[in-house]
Amino acid sequence: xxxxxxxxxxxxxxxxxxxxxxxxxxxxxxxxxxxxxxxxxxxxxxxxxxxxxxxxxxxxxxxxxxxxxxxxxxxxxxxxxxxxxxxxxxxxxxxxxxxxxxxxxxxxxxxxxxxxxxxxxxxxxxxxxxxxxxxxxxxxxxxxxxxxxxxxxxx
Numbered sequence: 001x002x003x004x005x006x007x008x009x010x011x012x013x014x015x016x017x018x019x020x021x022x023x024x025x026x027x028x029x030x031x032x033x034x035x036x037x038x039x040x041x042x043x044x045x046x047x048x049x050x051x052x053x054x055x056x057x058x059x060x061x062x063x064x065x066x067x068x069x070x071x072x073x074x075x076x077x078x079x080x081x082x083x084x085x086x087x088x089x090x091x092x093x094x095x096x097x098x099x100x101x102x103x104x105x106x107x108x109x110x111x112x113x114x115x116x117x118x119x120x121x122x123x124x125x126x127x128x129x130x131x132x133x134x135x136x137x138x139x140x141x142x143x144x145x146x147x148x149x150x151x152x153x154x155x
Contacts (some may be wrong), residue, residue: 001026001149002047007056009042016095026117044153048072060149075149076142081133086127090137091120094144101145109144116140 002024003093009017016039018085047058049072060072094109110120113117116136121148126137142150 001061003057003059003062004043004047005057005059007043007046007053007058009039009046009051010054012148013086017046017053025075027104041153044077044151048075048077073150074147075151076147077136077150078142078152082138082141084126084134084137087125089123090129090133090140092116093126093137094140097141098144103145112144115143143150 004020004024007017008015009019019036020039020043032043034040042051046053047060083098088096090113091106091109094112095106098104099107113120116131116139118136118140127136129137139152142152
């Protein structure tokens with residue numbers, strides 16, 4: 001599904017990714033563990049197209065090479081801390097994003113919120129959510145369009 005081949009990435013004189021190769025297979029759950037500053041977030045930002053690699057290649061679904069500025073397709077991505085409309089509730093936050101792609105199925109959004117353990121009728125503003133509720137909303141945001149790939153960096 002995702003192939004990372006000999007990827008290198010540096011910032012100024014600091015090499016962050018050094019000849020990294022890893023395959024992520026379809027249907028598998030894979031975790032990446034490492035110390036702070038070891039390059040985990042940089043690797044996933046390269047996979048998602050948010051950063052470019054200095055060398056090497058990233059291939060998704062056997063054919064699509066991800067390059068800087070070309071976002072990975074059919075993926076739900078949660079990297080670091082997602083931004084929310086703090087003065088809106090969970091449903092409104094999802095609706096705004098969902099409607100960007102001209103989708104308007106409120107019943108689907110209600111079901112997604114229920115799947116992650118959030119009440120779709122809750123009027124509480126996101127700014128008053130606990131960390132756990134924010135994490136659940138981030139998962140809902142990532143899965144609401146039924147992506148083929150889900151990338152979740154620890155929040």
